[in-house]
Amino acid sequence: MDLIVKRPYGTRDMVPAQAYKWHTVEKLAMETAEQYGFKEIRFPTFEETKLFKRSVGDATDVVQKEMYGVFAQSTENGKDEDGFTLRPEGTAGTVRAVLENGLLNEAMPQKVYYIISCFRHERPQAGRLREFHQFGAEMFGSDSPAADAELIAMAKGFMDRLGISGVELFINSIGCPVCRKQYHAALKAYFEERKDNLCDTCKGRLDKNPMRILDCKSPVCSGIAKDAPVILDFLCDECREHFEKLKENLSVMGIEYSVNPKIVRGLDYYTKTVFEFVASDIGAQSTICGGGRYDGLVEQLGGPKTPALGFAMGLERLIMTMENQGCDFIPEKKCDLYIASMGEAAAKKALSLAKELRDEGFWVEYDLMGRGLKAQMKYADKIGAAFSMVIGDNELENNGANLKNMRTGEQIPLRFDDGFIENFSNIVVGDMFSDTMNNI
RNA sequence: GUGGGUAUAGCGUAGUUGGUUAACGCGUCAGUUUGUGGCACUGAAGAUCAUCGGUUCGAAUCCGAUUAUCCACCCCA
Numbered sequence: 215m216d217l218i219v220k221r222p223y224g225t226r227d228m229v230p231a232q233a234y235k236w237h238t239v240e241k242l243a244m245e246t247a248e249q250y251g252f253k254e255i256r257f258p259t260f261e262e263t264k265l266f267k268r269s270v271g272d273a274t275d276v277v278q279k280e281m282y283g284v285f286a287q288s289t290e291n292g293k294d295e296d297g298f299t300l301r302p303e304g305t306a307g308t309v310r311a312v313l314e315n316g317l318l319n320e321a322m323p324q325k326v327y328y329i330i331s332c333f334r335h336e337r338p339q340a341g342r343l344r345e346f347h348q349f350g351a352e353m354f355g356s357d358s359p360a361a362d363a364e365l366i367a368m369a370k371g372f373m374d375r376l377g378i379s380g381v382e383l384f385i386n387s388i389g390c391p392v393c394r395k396q397y398h399a400a401l402k403a404y405f406e407e408r409k410d411n412l413c414d415t416c417k418g419r420l421d422k423n424p425m426r427i428l429d430c431k432s433p434v435c436s437g438i439a440k441d442a443p444v445i446l447d448f449l450c451d452e453c454r455e456h457f458e459k460l461k462e463n464l465s466v467m468g469i470e471y472s473v474n475p476k477i478v479r480g481l482d483y484y485t486k487t488v489f490e491f492v493a494s495d496i497g498a499q500s501t502i503c504g505g506g507r508y509d510g511l512v513e514q515l516g517g518p519k520t521p522a523l524g525f526a527m528g529l530e531r532l533i534m535t536m537e538n539q540g541c542d543f544i545p546e547k548k549c550d551l552y553i554a555s556m557g558e559a560a561a562k563k564a565l566s567l568a569k570e571l572r573d574e575g576f577w578v579e580y581d582l583m584g585r586g587l588k589a590q591m592k593y594a595d596k597i598g599a600a601f602s603m604v605i606g607d608n609e610l611e612n613n614g615a616n617l618k619n620m621r622t623g624e625q626i627p628l629r630f631d632d633g634f635i636e637n638f639s640n641i642v643v644g645d646m647f648s649d650t651m652n653n654i
Numbered sequence: 655g656u657g658g659g660u661a662u663a664g665c666g667u668a669g670u671u672g673g674u675u676a677a678c679g680c681g682u683c684a685g686u687u688u689g690u691g692g693c694a695c696u697g698a699a700g701a702u703c704a705u706c707g708g709u710u711c712g713a714a715u716c717c718g719a720u721u722a723u724c725c726a727c728c729c730c731a
Contacts, residue, residue: 216702220722275729279655303731332731337655339725348731415728429729480730490731497725504731528731556689587689595691604690620691 224344235533238543240329243349246372247327252351255326257311263296269306269511271482276302282333300333304350305524313517322355341499341531352524359456362487362507362523363463369503369525370469377541384474385489387457389449397448398424404442428476444475456486483508496534503527550642552594553580556587556606563605574635601642617641
C-alpha cells in the first residue's frame, strides 16, 4: 500500500479488535476510582509550557528533551515566551485545574482521577510510545500516611480487578526538602570520592541530582552505588515516622511491598513517599504504575500550602501485562437480531421492524449490500448475531416470521402484531440469561 | 541523542547456491440449482517483493544509500 500519509512514529491506531480491551480497563478504572471516592476531572491536552517547567522540573529529562510539540502561543494575551506544550504527564494539569477552579475550597480531601493521553518525544520501544495513555489519581489536603496507603491500595485493587498478578510493589521515602538536602550532601561526598570510576552520564549527575546515580544501570555505577549512603538513614523524625506509619498501614491492608531505597522518580515534585509497581513480563519498560507524595507542588504553582499525592498508570503497559497473563477482557457486545429479507417489500418491512426494535434498545441489522438470502445468513453469522429472521412474501402474507436462535438453530414463530416487541424481548433476553448461566 | 535487528497481498509467513507466470495459511468476495449461517469443496479479487541507485545476460534474492518500523540504552507510565 502506498498511502500518502502514515501514522506518526510512536503512535498507535486503536482498531475495534483492540479497542474493546481498552473499554474493559477504562470501565474498571472508573469503577475502582469511584469506590474510593475519586471523581473524574478533565483538562486540556496542552498547557502553557511554563506549567511543566515549574512542576515537573526544569532540569528533568522530561522537560529538557522529551517535551513534545512545543509551539508558539498566539500573542493575544502576551504571555508567550514559552508557548504551549502537549502534556507529558497528568499531575501538573490536574493541580492547575484544581486550583483554577477553586476545588481546594471544597471538602477535604479532594480526590480526582483522569484517563488521558500524554506525549513525550522519545524513541519508542516496547511499552513506550510517543503518545501514550494514563489512568491517574490525585488526592489533595491530607498529610496523613493513611492517604499514601489508601492510594497505593487503590492502585493495587485496580490491578487485582483486572486480573493482573505478579506485579511487585516497591516503596521508598525521599524525604522532605530539609532532610533531603543533608542526604544530597552526604551522597555527593560519597560519589565525589569515587568520581573517576563513574560513567560519563553519572559524572554529570553528580552536581545536578546525585540521587540519580543510584538508579544507573551501568554495572560499575551500581556497584559503587551499592554501598552509598541510604536516604532512609537521613530522614528527619517527621519523614521517618510518616514512612513507618505507611508501612504499618500497608501491612494492615495485607499489601505486600519491598522497601527499595533506589526508587527515585524522575520528576522533581516528589517528597516523602514514592512508589512503583513493576511487572516482570513486558520488556524493559516494566513500571506500570508510579507515584508518590508532592507536598510542595500546590504552593509552588501559586496555590495554598496543601499536601498532595497521586499515581499514574500506563494503560498500554497494563494491557500488555494483561495480554501476556491471559487476563479476561469484557467481551464485545453482539448483534441481537439480523433481519434477512427477500424482495423489495420485505426489505421495507425489515427497515420498519429494525426501527421499532432499535427504539427499544436492541442491536438490529439488515442487508445493506444487496446480497442473496444465503449470503445474508452468512453475514449474520459473521457478526455474531444472536438471532436471525427471514422475511419474504410468505412472512408478509402471514404477518409473522420465525425467529431463529443462531446458537441452537431453534426457530420460534413470532407475529408482527401488537405483542411483537414484548414477545421478541422475552425470547432474546431469556436467551441471554440462559447463555450466561451456561457459561457459569 | 546512541546502538542493534527487520522490511514479500488486509494479517501471518515461504521463497533453497541470483533463472523466466512470486507460493501458502487466515481474512474478504462469489458460487456448490430451487427460501436459512457454522463444516467442506470450487473459484475470484488483492503484491510496481519499502524506495532509489548499483553489480549482472538476468535481482524478492548480492552491494550501497534513503525511508519506515521493532528492540535496547537513556528516561519514564
